[in-house]
Amino acid sequence: KNEVEQSPQNLTAQEGEFITINCSYSVGISALHWLQQHPGGGIVSLFMLSSGKKKHGRLIATINIQEKHSSLHITASHPRDSAVYICAVRLMDSNYQLIWGAGTKLIIKP
Amino acid sequence: NAGVTQTPKFQVLKTGQSMTLQCAQDMNHEYMSWYRQDPGMGLRLIHYSVGAGITDQGEVPNGYNVSRSTTEDFPLRLLSAAPSQTSVYFCASSLAGTGLNEQFFGPGTRLTVL
Numbered sequence: 441k442n443e444v445e446q447s448p449q450n451l452t453a454q455e456g457e458f459i460t461i462n463c464s465y466s467v468g469i470s471a472l473h474w475l476q477q478h479p480g481g482g483i484v485s486l487f488m489l490s491s492g493k494k495k496h497g498r499l500i501a502t503i504n505i506q507e508k509h510s511s512l513h514i515t516a517s518h519p520r521d522s523a524v525y526i527c528a529v530r531l532m533d534s535n536y537q538l539i540w541g542a543g544t545k546l547i548i549k550p
Numbered sequence: 551n552a553g554v555t556q557t558p559k560f561q562v563l564k565t566g567q568s569m570t571l572q573c574a575q576d577m578n579h580e581y582m583s584w585y586r587q588d589p590g591m592g593l594r595l596i597h598y599s600v601g602a603g604i605t606d607q608g609e610v611p612n613g614y615n616v617s618r619s620t621t622e623d624f625p626l627r628l629l630s631a632a633p634s635q636t637s638v639y640f641c642a643s644s645l646a647g648t649g650l651n652e653q654f655f656g657p658g659t660r661l662t663v664l
Contacts, residue, residue, distance in 0.1 A: 473653070482658070488652055538653075542591055
């Protein structure tokens with residue numbers, strides 16, 4: 441069993457829909473990252489969470505430490521949101537190493 | 551700031567050839583790392599460095615060497631390329647020490663080993 445699991449693996453939605461991507465993990469963590477990988481391959485950090493909720497524009501990330509679960513939400517989705525969204529966790533006993541999920545491929549149709 | 555730069559963007563090697571993937575950052579970050587990304591899998595850590603002169607192995611270090619002679623540069627060397635090393639390679643950097651550091655990624659190098 442992978443230590444970090446994302447669901448769904450693939451998601452296709454219509455423009456304007458509310459999107460939820462989930463990340464579950466089985467290890468003790470000090471932080472959780474959400475990143476976006478563009479179709480061209482570039483990877484950009486979206487959020488870094490250790491508790492609660494963060495919001496940036498139409499993106500919202502939440503984390504529940506007790507349930508070992510995080511969600512990334514996109515409101516009023518747009519075709520430019522089409523990308524792979526990756527969850528990664530920083531282990532409790534490490535300042536350096538991340539364990540990565542396999543990613544969720546999101547396609548937003550106009 | 552250029553951020554994290556990687557060269558080359560594309561490379562084709564024959565089995566047994568050696569080469570070096572270059573990575574540089576201009577943000578004075580202590581922590582640098584190399585990942586490989588294969589279809590359907592998460593990023594896997596190859597090697598990382600917590601500062602100049604200090605390197606350590608990640609999850610999949612075999613077949614790769616690194617060195618960190620300066621804060622800015624972190625080259626990845628393939629000693630004798632194998633088809634299993636066909637992948638996309640990403641270099642990343644971040645500030646070190648607190649455990650809560652945003653990672654900055656280079657644009658990637660797509661390597662094909664024939």
